[in-house]
Amino acid sequence: MSEIAIKAQNVSKIYSQGLFKKRYKLVLDNINLEVKKGDRLVIIGESGMGKTTLARILANLDAPSSGDVYWFGTSLKDVNRSEYKHLRKKVQYVHQDPYASLHPSKTIFKIIADPLKKCQGLTGRKLEEKVYELLEMVGLMPPDYFFNKYPHHLSGGGRQRLAIARALTAQPEILIADEPISMIDMSLRAAIIKLLKDLNDKHNITVILILHDIGAARYFTYEKGEIAVIYGGRIVEKGTSEEVITRPIHPYTKVLISSSPIADPELARNREIEQLRSHDPPIRGPETKNCPFSHACNYFVDKCLSITPELEKVNADHYIACHVFKD
Numbered sequence: 001m002s003e004i005a006i007k008a009q010n011v012s013k014i015y016s017q018g019l020f021k022k023r024y025k026l027v028l029d030n031i032n033l034e035v036k037k038g039d040r041l042v043i044i045g046e047s048g049m050g051k052t053t054l055a056r057i058l059a060n061l062d063a064p065s066s067g068d069v070y071w072f073g074t075s076l077k078d079v080n081r082s083e084y085k086h087l088r089k090k091v092q093y094v095h096q097d098p099y100a101s102l103h104p105s106k107t108i109f110k111i112i113a114d115p116l117k118k119c120q121g122l123t124g125r126k127l128e129e130k131v132y133e134l135l136e137m138v139g140l141m142p143p144d145y146f147f148n149k150y151p152h153h154l155s156g157g158g159r160q161r162l163a164i165a166r167a168l169t170a171q172p173e174i175l176i177a178d179e180p181i182s183m184i185d186m187s188l189r190a191a192i193i194k195l196l197k198d199l200n201d202k203h204n205i206t207v208i209l210i211l212h213d214i215g216a217a218r219y220f221t222y223e224k225g226e227i228a229v230i231y232g233g234r235i236v237e238k239g240t241s242e243e244v245i246t247r248p249i250h251p252y253t254k255v256l257i258s259s260s261p262i263a264d265p266e267l268a269r270n271r272e273i274e275q276l277r278s279h280d281p282p283i284r285g286p287e288t289k290n291c292p293f294s295h296a297c298n299y300f301v302d303k304c305l306s307i308t309p310e311l312e313k314v315n316a317d318h319y320i321a322c323h324v325f326k327d
């Protein structure tokens with residue numbers, strides 16, 4: 001059996017808001033997820049559903065209010081300092097915004113070389129060779145052409161490639177990329193997803209990719225991996241791309257798929273998009289026990305307003321959290 005690379009166990013996150021911080025907002029509600037070593041996972045959902053919060057907690061950039069995250073079987077609550085130092089390098093995070101995450105006055109060589117010196121202790125010719133290799137690996141070609149350039153010389157896609165190369169300097173085994181394509185031109189997006197697929201395929205790096213684009217999710221997972229659909233801080237549907245995108249069950253997943261843009265004008269004209277009862281994100285507190293989608297769902301029944309549905313198995317490749325639709 002493959003080793004579990006990363007696991008979230010009963011992870012919840014509550015933020016306090018308001019003047020005296022007395023209003024509590026449940027942003028993640030009892031999330032359970034695991035990703036095997038060398039596998040791929042997409043976490044998909046619309047804005048404000050908790051994707052970034054979950055990604056940051058998985059990367060230990062933020063702490064859950066309750067629950068635990070495990071890296072390679074080690075609980076981040078119990079880990080000792082030296083073990084954590086060792087594990088930290090293995091889990092790297094790629095930010096949504098490549099513009100903000102790169103030092104504007106450092107050359108591209110320095111952006112990659114500095115962490116290489118720190119993480120791998122490389123110097124001189126070996127350092128130069130490694131910078132060359134990493135730039136080549138992320139498709140910044142020919143690598144030495146970029147050595148003395150600066151981030152502002154690159155396109156958005158190029159900057160995201162550079163941000164990925166920088167994350168690779170730590171030789172990670174898990175890469176968590178938070179919407180890495182949302183701030184770059186449409187035409188460059190597929191290439192970044194392809195790069196992440198290649199890193200997974202050729203270098204066996206476990207990749208967790210946060211997305212709101214269903215087409216990109218399908219492209220990333222059609223050969224392997226899973227898609228987890230998040231709504232109101234809950235995983236509402238999870239499974240292979242074949243199951244979740246081809247045979248969606250949850251009403252939210254269906255709406256997400258049917259409203260994703262399609263290029264063919266004929267298909268776009270003829271398709272029907274279900275109108276939801278509300279387009280606002282749900283407001284839930286720590287004590288809320290309902291289906292997070294119940295305020296928007298056209299099919300809700302009484303139970304949906306008072307009992308939070310748990311993820312249940314439909315088949316080996318498909319899980320669903322819905323009181324009404326179960327298969």
Ligand SMILES: Nc1ncnc2c1ncn2[C@@H]1O[C@H](COP(=O)(O)OP(=O)(O)OP(=O)(O)O)[C@@H](O)[C@H]1O
Nearest residue numbers: 015016017027045046047048049050051052053054
């Ligand atoms: N530090 C914070 N304090 C209070 N509320 C927060 C904080 N960070 C996030 N939130 C709230 O948590 C909810 C989920 O935010 P999150 O950024 O995780 O969603 P998201 O799905 O990643 O959305 P987006 O795609 O817009 O980034 C939102 O309602 C957001 O306003």
